[in-house]
Ligand SMILES: [Zn+2]
């Protein structure tokens with residue numbers, strides 16, 4: 778692939794207008810290449826929009842921990858399911874009581890988590 782304005786090999790694609798650019802034309806915005814100052818402005822704006830929509834939909838915020846109440850539900854679910862499984866194996870018959878309680882907690886945790894994810898979108 779050649780640069781759109783020079784007859785040399787392109788090093789990348791302008792993030793705004795998708796033209797191929799050579800090392801002389803390319804402007805590195807830090808997060809994508811631009812072919813001109815106009816495009817550099819566009820690329821910066823695209824990056825801001827991408828960041829904003831990521832925040833809006835909670836993408837890429839993996840550093841955020843789950844709320845404590847949901848963690849508690851998951852903890853109880855794991856405890857009951859774990860203990861239920863252990864008793865089921867040692868008694869050689871399923872301990873339905875513990876398994877059902879564990880399953881119930883798991884459902885509550887999943888519902889609470891789902892509701893919490895929906896509430897994070899404030900648009
Ligand atoms: Zn461009």
Ligand SMILES: [Zn+2]
Pocket residue numbers: 780781782783798799800801802803
């Ligand atoms: Zn060029």
